[in-house]
Amino acid sequence: MTVVTLRPKAKTMADVAPRNVIDVKDLSLVFQTNDGPVNALSNIDLVVNSGEFVSFIGPSGCGKTTLLRVIADLEQPTSGNISVNGMTPSQAREKRAYGYVFQAAALYPWRTIGGNISLPLEVMGIPKEERKARIARNLELVNLAGFDKKFPWQLSGGMQQRASIARALSFDPDMLLMDEPFGALDEIVRDHLNEQLLKLWAKTQKTVIFVTHSIPEAVFLSTKIVVMSPRPGRIHEIIDCNLGSERTLDIRETPEFLEIAHRVREGLRHGHSYDEAHL
């Protein structure tokens, strides 16, 4: 039986020091399709440290979701090396190192919200009393306390996605992998959830990898922005982005914010023109 520790471990010196959670070296992935091979990822090098909030940004087809799926062991790279928590992605998955949040909430419609959050806990063999406590705690974390008896269709899209974040956090993984989690939501809800996510990140100290195609979202949330470009999918530029821990939505009007957003936009444009020059 797998017992997952309840609280994050007490911070020791080793934990506080930056640690390579993800280390990608010269990784490539080629999909074999009917129209011939597609270079989804080409020579990717990336290091993510413990506690960072890293965003992958780029146009569709740049491989940002594929890279996230490789980290999650949902896709297999064709060549190159990748380690997650010092292990292979498949070992890390078996150790339940990460919680994954999909583009859609992907809640099981026949389970209540509480039942959905309970799902990974049941799979991992956590006893009933403990499950109850965790459901309550994680619902509170995403401001959904009292909704555990509701079925998914009774909740709005934003609430469903929050429930899916609570589900990903319920077994207390070190890492949160998020694949355009707010892409399907309207701007107002998205802003609100971004703010909540940032608070959540500050509170839980988890490493977050976040796929998005929204520049403001990436700049607002991240400590590091990975700008990617398509055909072949590759990393164009990595931009450091630390706007301090006390961020509110107002920060988006500040010159620092606009400066980084400008750099990201330039990077994206550059990635594209490079692409066109080859056509």
Next chain:
Amino acid sequence: MVERRGLSAVLHDRVIPVGTILLVIIALWYVFAIILNAPFERDQAARANTTISTGQLIANTMAQERPVLPAPHQVAAEIRKTVFDIAPTSKRSLVYHGGVTLSSTLLGFAFGTLLGIILAIAIVHSRTLDKSLMPWIITSQTVPILAIAPMIIVVLNAVNITGLLPKAMISTYLSFFPVAVGMVKGLRSPEIMHLDLMRTYNASKAQIFWKLRWPASMPYLFTSMKIAVAISLVGAIVGELPTGAVAGIGARLLAGSYYGQTVQIWAALIAAALMAAILVSLIGVISTLVNRRMGVRS
């Protein structure tokens, strides 16, 4: 539009439309009974060298002892007599015969559903079985059941298996098919994302089955069970035809046709149809209860 609730809703959504069609069918039935039974009456009149008034003719067509097509009220009277007036233990009781058919229907249906589910689970989890079993499952249903049913009965009789089991086996043979096909589809119905989620939890195949595939397949299960129970009844009746007309709705049909008892045949037919309707709606009720538990929005 006015939203209707409760009894009024049932009346407007179910009773009135279904009842209207029923009335039309009964009216048409009377028309055909008169048309089909009239030649016999004219013949009788011609033989006796008398003429018969139209009113008398119509009255006579609805009261024949062995009509070509019995009128609805004759069938109703026969059903009332054989269901309520005769003790259910008597061999002339429709309740007795219905009970015989029902027991082999239910046994065959239970086996068939179980077999169908087991086959579907095997097919979904094994590529080899998917490739090898599926064509045979489809082929099995192209064999005409009327041809194979007497064979099954005769072969099993030869090894001293008689009574309920051979008939139930024919029901099973028919009813496993819709369940197998429906459940293969149902067990494969989960979205990729729902499956990926289980993979991120490092869930075992058994966990994926019980927590995802099985609940996702429930709507498919009940739809296919409705078809399965109806054809189980057909299978049981077909199985009763070659047994030398001992007992059951099928035996009742066969005996009726031997002795030209058309009223008895139609009474048995209507009884079988009613039984099928009740069985299908019972599954509908179970399905609704399960749906409610699974939070399907109503």
